[in-house]
Amino acid sequence: MARQQVILAALGALFVIGCDCGSTSGGADAATEADAAADAPADAAADAEDLPAYDPTLPELDDPPGCDATFTDEGDVRVIAMGAKLLVADVESIETFRDAMHRFFRVHAAGCLSDDRPNLIVWPEDTGLHLVLLGSRGADARRASTSVGAYLAVIDGVFAPLQFYGERLGLDLFEYAGLLVMHATGDAAWRALADTFSAMAERYGVTMVAGTNLPELVESDDPAVVDALRDPDYRRPESVMVSADSRVYNFQYAWGPDGELFWSVKKSYLVPTEEDSLMMAWGPLRQMRPLELPFGRFGVVISKDAWMPDVLGRLDDLGADALVQSEAFMGGWAVPPPEEWQPDIVFEASWNHTQRYGSVRASVLPCMTGNYFDLPIDGQSAVFVDAASDDAPAGFIGQPARPGFATVGPWVMEDPGAAQPELTIAERRAILLERGAAMLPGSGAPEENGYIASVVGADLDLTPAANDPGGVAPVDFSASLPLTAWQAGDDTRERNADLCVDDEGGVHLAFESGPVGNRAVMLVSGSLEREDPFSGAAPESTISGSDALQPAVACTSEGILVAAVQRAGDAERIVLAAPGAGEVAELDGQGSFALVSRPALAVDALDASRVALVFHADDGAAARIWIARSEDGGVTFEAPRRVDDSELDGRGPRVNQWSPAVAWRGDTLAVSYVDFRDYSWDGYAMISEDGGGTFPAAPVRVTPVLDERERLYEEVQIVLLPDGDALAAYGGTRERRPDADVAIATLTLPAATTGPETTLSADADPTAHSEWAIAASAPTASGEVGLAWQDASTGRPGVFYAERAADGTIGPALRVDDSAEPRTHALEPIVVLSEERALVIWEDSREGVPRLRHASRQR
The missing domain is CATH 3.60.110.10 (Carbon-nitrogen hydrolase)
Structure with a gap:
């Protein structure tokens, strides 16, 4: 094949496909350089x-x-x-x-x-x-004035190895000239x-x-x-x-x-x-x-x-x-x-x-x-x-x-x-x-x-070391309490907490504990009737062995169900500590998964025997959100399947999904996540009207598109309200601003039509600082929802709380974390709301590594 043909074809391909060129005259310059390269001797x-x-x-x-x-x-x-x-x-x-x-x-x-x-x-x-x-093969290319012209000259300089790779790899020289240059x-x-x-x-x-x-x-x-x-x-x-x-x-x-x-x-x-x-x-x-x-x-x-x-x-x-x-x-x-x-x-x-x-x-x-x-x-x-x-x-x-x-x-x-x-x-x-x-x-x-x-x-300094005590800051919640006692020199991390509340007001908290590579999932139970819900309670290991992380917990008709990721070498699997099982078992149907993460559980608010498990998994085609359901309180689960079964089309990361959440109320089962399908991370929901038996052909976008600039939403959570509508809580960066925002919006179901958003911040100007990691509670019987988020308005990440009333009005932002030490970070809050009390749990760095603390507020 004549090298002149390949060079000219590559010129067309680079411009038809779209090259990032900084000059509007680049096409003419590159064409001139292509002619020169094509006329050069072999x-x-x-x-x-x-x-x-x-x-x-x-x-x-x-x-x-x-x-x-x-x-x-x-x-x-x-x-x-x-x-x-x-x-x-x-x-x-x-x-x-x-x-x-x-x-x-x-x-x-x-x-x-x-x-x-x-x-x-x-x-x-x-x-x-x-x-x-x-070297000498790139000499003409180094004299070019455009990046495309340089690439075309390189094609001429390395034409022999380029031909070798075209034949060896079965790649057409016209179509793949740019790729073959990097091989050559x-x-x-x-x-x-x-x-x-x-x-x-x-x-x-x-x-x-x-x-x-x-x-x-x-x-x-x-x-x-x-x-x-x-x-x-x-x-x-x-x-x-x-x-x-x-x-x-x-x-x-x-x-x-x-x-x-x-x-x-x-x-x-x-x-x-x-x-x-x-x-x-x-x-x-x-x-x-x-x-x-x-x-x-x-x-x-x-x-x-x-x-x-x-x-x-x-x-x-x-x-x-x-x-x-x-x-x-x-x-x-x-x-x-x-x-x-x-x-x-x-x-x-x-x-x-x-x-x-x-x-x-x-x-x-x-x-x-x-x-x-x-x-x-x-x-x-x-x-x-x-x-x-x-x-x-x-x-x-x-x-x-x-x-x-x-x-x-x-x-x-x-x-x-x-x-x-x-x-x-x-x-x-x-x-x-x-x-x-x-x-x-x-x-x-x-x-x-x-x-x-x-x-x-x-x-x-990456070695954990406790911060100076720094005193206690005035807050709108009770004084914070550690979940477990800490002693100097203890670098045990407590992270990624999740909780559920049973019919008796008992609160059950699962979290990961231990050094990276040897973490265990712990479970501790308490009562929302006390200001210190976990007073006198001792966490017990629920899932251990190798590295157990990212727990999710559900209060089902049969008892407490815990799901987590277990890592052993390069293998990652979703494992379950099912009610009454007596041992930890892998979720069936994971044979094709190369990666699993971020399990989340939901119990049907009207029937606690029905449980949904969603998680993020890479089956070799793309990293997507999967679901498995149980009809017996989490004792057994059906085989997992993709929530969004649309054609992947070999687009790799362009169809990646992340950060799943799930809510279930009667016939309505909502799975939410963020998705990169439009070269932006947007929040989507799949709303099933038959309890997760089937899902729509395509998801509904629930986060706003304020303009055409790239959006980077990192999470979206759906709360199903007693009145039949839903609340979306989400966070991320948008409009190419340096700060991150968290916000909520009402969704009208089943179409998931999104209403106006309300941005949450401890600052009157939410664009002045970053807010991340929003969490929303399950609704009370009358429809109130507790909201907690990570907020940098104090000069470092802290935790704030606000309450959404049943009529949609939002209360003031209240500070939850109480450390006055300037280097302490408060991160990743979760929240539960009862008729009497709001409870917030978060990761706190005052001991040098993230450890769980909690505070409550009487309503």
Whole structure:
């Protein structure tokens, strides 16, 4: 097949599919470059005697070690975020790439390394993005003016290995040219990346995390394969790295202080250019596990994954102490339109997930900078920690200052608000936009591509330690009480509580307890008639062995039913402690599940013998919501089935669902969840009118679409009211604002038509702070519903409560948590409401790890 045909076909495919190009003239520029590439002569296939042998050695540098960051010299680990600037000139050869990475690290970070604690060095997403342009085969591509033109020139440069992979993988060269380029350059790109970061990790005795777009590779010494894939810039090697299959992933890898590669993760959620134009593959959610290091568990999220509630929720469930958000944020930093401020969008991720999740205590954000031909990449690297109300506030450019920043890197100019505090946010942004626009590709300004590289770091303390007592804050509930006694040095975590109330007013609380990897589900019972419902009660282990987590509990006609996830190695199963069973058993019908999580239970409010179990499971096609029902009080269950049985169409994460909840009242059974089907996380409900026997053909969206910008709802709960309608309670970020909101809205059943929403907040302006993790109680007989949520209006996450009356009016927001210690976080509330009392239970960090506390209020 003529290479000219392939190049021109690839040009059409890249533009028809849709390439993220920053210049409106990109199509004409790329077409001109395509003509030049098509007219170029074919590669000469000579094996010259004077070619150098490939040498993976890391060369010595004369530059003395330097340090651009400051540290406290306290804590378990020193983290350093390498905000590297991408320069196409760095990939003239493997040696120039290695020298550039090593020099940047040595000059700006090597002098920061700690001698008395481990060092973790994290690099941005796609640190090796430009490695497809490597060496003599990429010389024409490096001279291109557009990203599409560069790709077309690369096709010409690597045409022989591209043809080899087209035949080997059965991929049409016309249709898959963009994907095949990453296969064709994989051997050289892998050696450049792996040998560079492995050598630096070993040389400096650190853990290095970096990555790029690559297939999974295996070594081959087959002479025909070596001849097809060898790098023409070096002597013929004995072996090459060859693609294991047709899939290419956005990877992050980790090398230990011994230089050995020991871990990798694949990006689960791709941006349209990756998924459509380059036809890359998504990493399945089940491979999302924290990077286990001697000093802590680090969840590594690659760019878009850092906004995805299922990714973040799973890493929190698996005990991630900190997150690394590796970022190459395309589009610029201070760029139009001003109403979609790019720093706000990144703040939605790193800052929010550090404050939102009970396991996560810090987040590290290394940001790449630099124009990649016509694609701008920019951002400020930062380290975030659990916010404290007495923190010195900080922020990205053009933002109000907030607590929770351990450090933030510089931008190309100081925020004008520093010198002129009287400027409004809009006035500050207008000045910053002018500078940002000057750096964009094609601006012609002296500042074009004038981005800076930066290095920031912090010493993180991930070892649990109790906060100072700090006194008691005035609240609107009773003084809080611990669920179990705590003694100094006890780092037992108590998390993910669920409760039910029986017909006698007894309250039954299930929760997970113990260290990650060896958690047990505990059950404790009490009475709503007492101010301290659990006084004198001792929790008992209900589900144990390996790792038991995420319990759900139901008060059925036969007794107390507990469901949970049990993990043993890579196996995950829903298990049940059924009433009267005497032993824990797996739910039948899970043979195809690679991942299960988030079980939820509901008892029919009119018939306690009927029980519904919903959960999140990945059966290999997608991660969806499943249901199983019981007609005998939870003693036996039918086989699980998908709630939404619509065609998956091979779209992977595009049809992922998350965070199920269930409610049952007579013939009406409602299952709610969030779903990524429209490239936004929206809340949906499936309303069955025959008690869950059948569901509609498609779900009903119950969260509002305020505009067409991406929405990130992370949860939705349905409460079935005695009058036949329902209440939806939901939370998340929307309108590209940096803060998260929680809200409620009435649903008219059975159509699930959503009424006007009411936003809940302890602040008069709900957009001033973030609110997360809303919980709604079952309704009282007269229709009141208790609402509790996590609220950052005090400068750190706290718990607040409000009551919805039967007529729909909302009472005032009342503070529930009572710690006056500035670093204590109150998280993940649950609530129960009786005719006499409101009871709220939450995770509280005053003992250094999340532990359950509770408080009540007489009605």
